[in-house]
Amino acid sequence: MRREIPIAICFLVGISFILEYFIPHEDVLSIFETIRQWAIIVIAFAYVLGIANLVRINSHVIQRKGRDWPYKIILVVSLFFMITVGIIFDIFGIRLGGIGEGTIFGWVYFHAQYPLQATMFSLLAFFIASAAFRAFRIRTFQASLLAVTAILVMIGRVPVGESLWADFPDFIEWIMNVPQLAGKRAIMIGAALGAISTALKVLTGLERTYLGGE
Amino acid sequence: MRKILEKLESLDRRIIFIFIGLSIAIPLLFPVYTDFSVTAPVEGFYDAIEELSPGSKVLVSCDYDPGSMPELFPMNVAVFHHLFSRGHKIIVMQLWATGTLLAERAMNEVLQEFPDKRYGEDYVNLGFKEGREVVMVSMGTSIPKTFPTDAQGTKLEEIPLMQGVTNFDDITILMNISGGLPGTKEWVLQVQSRYGVKLGSGCTAVSAPEFYPYVQSGQLVGLLGGMKGAAEYEKLVQRPGTAQRGMDAQSVSHIVVFLFILIGNIAYFSVKGKKKRLKVSR
Amino acid sequence: MWETIGIWLGAFLTLCIFSFLYKDNPFYKLAEHLFVGISAGYWATLEYHNVFRPNLWDPLTREGRLLLIVPFVFGLMLFSRFTKRFSWLSRWPMALIIGIYAGITIVGYGSGDLILQIRANLLPLYTDHWLTSLNNILLTVGVITGLIYFFFSKEHKGALGAGAKIGIWFLMISFGASFGYTVMSRMSLLIGRVYFLLGTWLHLLE
Numbered sequence: 001m002r003r004e005i006p007i008a009i010c011f012l013v014g015i016s017f018i019l020e021y022f023i024p025h026e027d028v029l030s031i032f033e034t035i036r037q038w039a040i041i042v043i044a045f046a047y048v049l050g051i052a053n054l055v056r057i058n059s060h061v062i063q064r065k066g067r068d069w070p071y072k073i074i075l076v077v078s079l080f081f082m083i084t085v086g087i088i089f090d091i092f093g094i095r096l097g098g099i100g101e102g103t104i105f106g107w108v109y110f111h112a113q114y115p116l117q118a119t120m121f122s123l124l125a126f127f128i129a130s131a132a133f134r135a136f137r138i139r140t141f142q143a144s145l146l147a148v149t150a151i152l153v154m155i156g157r158v159p160v161g162e163s164l165w166a167d168f169p170d171f172i173e174w175i176m177n178v179p180q181l182a183g184k185r186a187i188m189i190g191a192a193l194g195a196i197s198t199a200l201k202v203l204t205g206l207e208r209t210y211l212g213g214e
Numbered sequence: 215m216r217k218i219l220e221k222l223e224s225l226d227r228r229i230i231f232i233f234i235g236l237s238i239a240i241p242l243l244f245p246v247y248t249d250f251s252v253t254a255p256v257e258g259f260y261d262a263i264e265e266l267s268p269g270s271k272v273l274v275s276c277d278y279d280p281g282s283m284p285e286l287f288p289m290n291v292a293v294f295h296h297l298f299s300r301g302h303k304i305i306v307m308q309l310w311a312t313g314t315l316l317a318e319r320a321m322n323e324v325l326q327e328f329p330d331k332r333y334g335e336d337y338v339n340l341g342f343k344e345g346r347e348v349v350m351v352s353m354g355t356s357i358p359k360t361f362p363t364d365a366q367g368t369k370l371e372e373i374p375l376m377q378g379v380t381n382f383d384d385i386t387i388l389m390n391i392s393g394g395l396p397g398t399k400e401w402v403l404q405v406q407s408r409y410g411v412k413l414g415s416g417c418t419a420v421s422a423p424e425f426y427p428y429v430q431s432g433q434l435v436g437l438l439g440g441m442k443g444a445a446e447y448e449k450l451v452q453r454p455g456t457a458q459r460g461m462d463a464q465s466v467s468h469i470v471v472f473l474f475i476l477i478g479n480i481a482y483f484s485v486k487g488k489k490k491r492l493k494v495s496r
Numbered sequence: 497m498w499e500t501i502g503i504w505l506g507a508f509l510t511l512c513i514f515s516f517l518y519k520d521n522p523f524y525k526l527a528e529h530l531f532v533g534i535s536a537g538y539w540a541t542l543e544y545h546n547v548f549r550p551n552l553w554d555p556l557t558r559e560g561r562l563l564l565i566v567p568f569v570f571g572l573m574l575f576s577r578f579t580k581r582f583s584w585l586s587r588w589p590m591a592l593i594i595g596i597y598a599g600i601t602i603v604g605y606g607s608g609d610l611i612l613q614i615r616a617n618l619l620p621l622y623t624d625h626w627l628t629s630l631n632n633i634l635l636t637v638g639v640i641t642g643l644i645y646f647f648f649s650k651e652h653k654g655a656l657g658a659g660a661k662i663g664i665w666f667l668m669i670s671f672g673a674s675f676g677y678t679v680m681s682r683m684s685l686l687i688g689r690v691y692f693l694l695g696t697w698l699h700l701l702e
Contacts, residue, residue: 003587006590009588014598017351017603018599021603033355037352037567041570042574043348044547046574046593048540049574052575054536074526074533075530081534086538087541087545099541100318109534110315111502111503113280113534113538114283117279118280118510118685118689119510119689121282125683125685125686126234128678129230130227132475134227145665146668146672150475150673152676153673153675157680158680163248169250176673178631181430182634183670188427188609189614189643190643196601196605196610199598203595203599211590212587234686239694242695245702282685284688285685311542311546314542362555403604404604418681419677419680420677420678423677431613440680442680463683463687467687
């Protein structure tokens with residue numbers, strides 16, 4: 001029963017979300033609405049589970065003095081610091097506690113998390129240029145199609161492209177609205193069919209990897 | 215010449231990094247402000263707001279994080295500015311936890327230009343809700359049940375702006391500022407196609423190409439793609455911002471990347487040709 | 497004053513991350529771990545303020561909605577994963593989440609991506625304007641041949657092979673456009689950081 005009950009839950013809940021689309025009766029909808037409200041709460045717990053797991057794994061590394069263990073201390077301390085100023089301070093009504101601009105939490109967000117996250121992602125600019133230089137090789141007709149389109153879009157979508165040729169933006173819009181769109185739509189329809197078939201396999205219990213091992 | 219090309223083939227990537235850094239820094243330090251025109255998807259987004267009757271309730275979902283802020287924050291600010299300047303009411307929400315403070319900051323920035331706007335009457339921030347598509351579908355049945363309170367903990371029934379707002383039927387249009395998943399695609403699939411709500415999207419440039427089919431099919435009324443889309447929209451609403459400021463740097467960096475692709479291929483084929491000739495001569 | 501301290505802290509952390517471009521180093525590691533810790537703490541705090549309190553705790557304790565004990569227990573069952581003996585209990589809430597997303601996927605993708613997209617591609621191949629006709633023909637041919645390419649149940653030979661080959665051309669154009677837009681996106685992110693360093697921190701920009 002350890003596997004059968006979850007499979008049954010998965011099927012019943014999933015089917016109800018499909019049936020809801022076809023049964024707009026108010027009383028029926030209110031049942032589905034209740035399940036949805038419960039799901040929002042459970043999903044939030046799932047995120048907290050992930051964070052708890054992060055603390056658990058890093059605590060083990062600190063305990064065994066594993067690789068980069070001093071940095072793991074920083075990780076765990078900063079995690080609990082945010083929870084303290086965001087939740088504990090708010091519960092006890094301590095000044096500058098809680099979330100929002102003007103709180104310690106908000107200050108750390110804007111002056112630590114924001115620059116860290118933004119800079120992490122901005123590194124991609126360097127790597128994409130490096131990758132383009134080293135790996136972008138026009139060896140076949142198909143690769144040249146890809147390269148020519150990429151270059152046209154890169155130049156045409158910025159103001160310098162328009163100053164080279166006044167109709168460049170319109171030409172790029174044509175590429176985006178016709179050949180590019182056709183390719184994307186084909187991928188979209190194919191992916192939709194794949195997603196629906198996978199979801200059906202999950203609902204019917206044919207796909208059970210989410211249950212994990214015994 | 216060939217020796218130079220051979221050396222280029224194995225160029226240290228840190229030299230490429232320096233060129234990229236300079237291609238961004240120099241145009242920012244010495245801007246030229248090259249002019250540009252507005253494209254149709256951006257015009258569609260703008261016109262969708264222009265066509266609203268005054269006092270319309272607009273739901274703006276700010277689903278992004280600091281990682282996509284340079285592209286999306288200018289859009290967010292411009293959308294709030296546009297809506298307030300036309301007298302519409304704004305209901306803000308977030309499906310990304312990291313978007314809450316960013317949306318708050320965008321609103322605070324715009325409120326400096328509209329000091330007469332009152333919280334609860336002209337705008338409200340419902341805050342963040344976990345659940346992605348579940349939240350979207352849930353809002354289709356009942357917004358107050360999905361968001362029992364606003365971001366500050368006030369019950370929705372006590373907020374004047376939310377009186378009579380039960381579900382998407384009571385929202386005129388939905389504007390989504392999307393940094394990824396969950397975002398525009400999920401709003402199209404779960405809300406637009408199911409409840410028929412008008413939907414406009416501002417998204418990162420990475421996502422923009424895959425949303426063109428939605429614009430063509432009418433599922434999206436308009437699309438702002440990346441920093442260029444944000445710059446075009448800033449131009450339309452006549453509120454110059456950081457997006458327009460970044461266009462020169464965008465232009466130069468793209469040219470530099472194009473040159474790197476060109477040089478890389480020239481170097482590759484030159485070295486390949488030499489190896490082929492050496493092989494034949496043996 | 498705190499704003500100035502914050503800007504200098506932001507600049508320091510930005511440069512710590514950028515130092516990775518030279519090579520991995522302790523400053524980068526420090527910034528990386530700080531980022532993970534602060535982000536995780538941020539998410540936990542937001543879940544508490546925006547979901548746990550308004551959707552669960554306050555209705556349960558102040559409004560007496562006792563049925564909310566069910567999702568509360570389901571949520572707590574997730575933590576049974578940390579024990580070997582009772583880890584099977586976590587399958588129940590996992591099944592709830594997976595079931596919901598499976599149901600939502602079928603409905604959403606079925607209507608939004610499948611039916612409506614196919615409908616949008618049913619275009620007249622002959623219209624009054626030659627360019628519109630050409631565009632519609634290209635769209636129709638492009639989508640059909642693109643789908644033919646993804647049909648792997650039969651070997652791509654003969655007419656099917658020719659269709660698949662044309663389909664790849666459209667797909668390559670599509671990938672090329674995506675690459676161009678990806679470059680645009682990445683450069684925008686860097687523009688944001690350089691703007692912060694040169695403008696907000698060093699006040700070098702007008």
